[in-house]
Amino acid sequence: MFKKSILILAASCMMYSCTTQTENNPFFTEFQTPNGVPPFDQIKLEHYEPAFLKGIEEQNAKIQSIVDNDEAPTFENVIVALDNSSPMLDRVGGVFHNMTEAETTDELTELSIRIAPVLSEHEDNIYLNQGLFKKVNAVYQQKESLGLNSEQQRLLEKKYKEFVRSGANLPADKQARLREINKQLSTLSITFTNNTLNENNAFKLFIDKQEDLAGLPEWFCQSAAEEAKADGQEGKWLFTLHNASRLPFLQYSANRPLREKMYKAYINRGNNNDKNDNKKILSDIISLRLEKARLMGFDCYANFVLDTKMAKNSTNVMDFLNNLWGYALPKAKTEAAELQKLMDKEGKGEKLEAWDWWYYTEKLRKEKFNLEEEDIKPYFKLENVREGAFAVANKLYGITLTKLEGIPVYHPDVEVFEVKANDGSQVGIFYVDYFPRSGKSGGAWMSNYREQQAGVRPLVCNVCSFTKPVGDTPSLLTIDEVETLFHEFGHALHGLLTQCQYKGTSGTNVVRDFVELPSQINEHWATEPEVLKMYAKHYQTGEVIPDSLIEKILKQKTFNQGFMTTELLAAAILDMNLHTLTDTRGIDVVAYEKEAMDRLGLIPQIAPRYRTTYFNHIIGGYEAGYYSYLWANVLDNDAFEAFKEHGIFDKQTADLFRQNVLEKGDSEDPMTLYKNFRGAEPQLDPMLKNRGMK
Structure with a gap:
């Protein structure tokens, strides 16, 4: 899943009084760190709101300067200036948005509800600013005579449509109502997602009888015992609604009534007529x-x-x-x-x-x-799978990822990697955060702390909720988790390898039904025999996964x-x-x-x-x-056919995909980009065959 570090975080109270000292607020300037990474060791709760408010002031000033400029409106002094008008909001928004999903607290939730309407109003103030829209429209009306390249044309088109679709052409009364709708939606959205998180955390299935563990693997019972101990219930076993707990329980528990209890708790989240009802x-x-x-x-x-x-x-x-x-x-x-x-x-x-x-x-x-899943999990140690995904990217795109030490992180689980091109130049910085926590939303996603544009290298993160290590046993992934790791890393590659001039067109700033193509195509390499032999090694013996297991994995690809x-x-x-x-x-x-x-x-x-x-x-x-996941599934299956035709590591095919999809961001129409890579529009048959439906 892709999550953009947007300023409208989904959701409040203008001009909240800020009495906290802010002279040393790390968001007030470019981060004073190596590679400009977020200084998580310095960022405090009280820094966010002043930075949002000061960032709003900063952007308002920049926008006013665009409006007041006496020079004739041009692409540079209007569109590019607008694209670059929110540096402080970008810094604080990138960090805050991911924190509210990956490591939230009650205080962060309260702040998100308080600040969201403020940000909603700020966005409306921009897009309903008639003086600014007049400038944007003036440039747009000249678009055919400006000699713009395809990326510039795309950015101009996007900015113009953003204004129109945000109500710039509406009469005043409808604009006023639109503002109210946007404010209400912003706070309702935060409440909805927070309720879901609360529901996830509220359910705890404690088991205190050994016989009720029938069917459950030893590693899973050991993990559940550690979870119970951490929750103050030593001697019991704790199972939760997080995927890494719920799915193995449903998969292996021989206790049918307990399976039913777990399942019904999951599907009734937000539907319990309580304080978290959605x-x-x-x-x-x-x-x-x-x-x-x-x-x-x-x-x-x-x-x-x-x-x-x-x-x-x-x-x-x-x-x-x-x-x-x-x-x-x-x-x-x-x-x-x-x-x-x-x-x-x-x-x-x-x-x-x-x-x-x-x-x-x-x-x-x-x-x-x-x-059985248990037959193959020992070959999917998380670190090995991750290195496998990195090795695939190296063979396809020539990049290397090297772990960095001493980089500030928001939680001990987080690791950081430097991404370099084959000539040794830096591509960007990549963060990974792989294990579930009570403060983390379920699922998996990619986001940005900083987006690529000319002269600016991206800072990208992957956040997931995989099976945790247990005692001396490392994190051993299921096939589904393996593919999820490759999937999210595919999003990361889109954000890291983009080569765009402008922030508004770079990386994952593409339409929603195209954004899943880079992630989903990357999943295909995860279970290719050649790739499995690169990374799937038994965590105890180091034995490479045998051909017999690979054959079974491939035979059951369309199963279920x-x-x-x-x-x-x-x-x-x-x-x-x-x-x-x-x-x-x-x-x-x-x-x-x-x-x-x-x-x-x-x-x-x-x-x-x-x-x-x-x-x-x-x-x-x-x-x-x-629907985008299935729409893009047509694209990714058709696209991978090109690799199968020429070799899964064929350099020419990889270069075509990189140059026409990963590097291009939203610089051209997505179907144009796809056809530039593939030579034709996608066909449905490869998807149907890969899902066993044809």
Whole structure:
């Protein structure tokens, strides 16, 4: 997942009184550190708000100078000046945004709720500034005669559309209402995501009887014992809703009632009618988004969002998703029938339920492929997997990553690497933060502390929630976690290797349905036999993964893909359904979700990958955009065909991908970039074949 370090952090109270001494606020100047990295050892809670407020003042002054400039409006004195107008806000926003996701506290949450409306108002003040828009429009109207290159044309187009889509052409009364909507959305979004985090942390399944651990691997029990001890319950075992705990529990626990308890706790997050309930919050968000879309002249919010994306409109997206549904659901039903047969063999008379899927899928994997996750985990020591991802990047793009010591970090788990080109020049700095914590949001993402532009090297981070080390046993990853590491590193490569002139077009500043291409194509190398032999080594013996295991891994690549694709599709369709509504009065989002899934014919053993009350993606930038993972999956599978045709480390193919995708950022239309690499538009067949649907 990609998360941009945006200034509108999702969400408040103008001119909060700041009495804290700020003379030594590290955000007030460029960071006085090697490579300009954030000085986490100096940054304190009280530094953020003064820096936001001073950053707003700084940007206001820069914008006023653009407006007051008596010279004729040009690309340089308007568009470039605007692109470079927020250095302090960029510094504080980049750090603060990631901290609220990776290492939040109650104090940070309170501050985010307080500062978000301030930032929302500031953004509106920029885009509704008629003097500034007049200058932008003046440059835009001359675009054909300015002799701009493709990147400059793209930046000009983006800036102009940002103003129009932010209400610059609306009458005053509609602009005023738009401001109120944006403020409300900013605080509602923060509350939603914070509630989800609280729900994750609130559930604790303590087990105090050895027999209730039946089926669970020893390493997992040992980890759960350490978690219980850390929680003050020594002698027990603690299991939580974090992926690294929940998924192995569902996968291996022979205790069906406990599996049900774990599963239901997960799918009912935000839907418990308590202080963390998200139903009313989401219904308000959906209603406000619809109102905003109508103010902007669109019939629904999805069409407002998609107007600037590759997909263009909701009809194209729904046609795409419904087409895939016709392949995925039948395969999922076939898989469910296989699992039911497996259950029937046990003679218990039990009917397959959602909390049984992972457990019996693991049993079926063993039966069909003589393979269990436990057979391959010893070969996937986290550090080795990471070095494998780095080695792939070296062979493809000639870069090397070397660990740096003494760099300030916000948590002991964080490690930092210097990225260099093959000529020894520095490309950027890369942070990794891999283990779950109570203050960390679930899932995985890439973000920036500093974005690349001419003369500025990027600072990029990956944040994940992988299986933690236990005692003397290192972190051993599942196949899914291995692919997630490669996925997020693919996003990082997009942010690190970009070669753009302007911040607004660099790296991951691309449309949402293109941003997942670099991440998802990078996953393909993770399980290529040649690559596995580079990094998959037994953590105890150093033995390279044997061919017999590689063969089994490859044979089961399409195993359970009906389930995986169907749950992803269900969430993407749910997202689109919510955002194509044209009447949201009195909406009950949970009831609406059930109606939508019933219409699809989704089987009861599968829930959408994200249900409405904890669907953080559609709060944090993927609203009317969750389809992007599947849209980009068409691109990445088609793109990897080029590597398979010429060799997975073919230099010419790698150079084409680097030069036309990774380096280009958003400097040209994404389909143009793709066709420049591939020579044609993408085909659907490679994706269907790789998911076992054709």
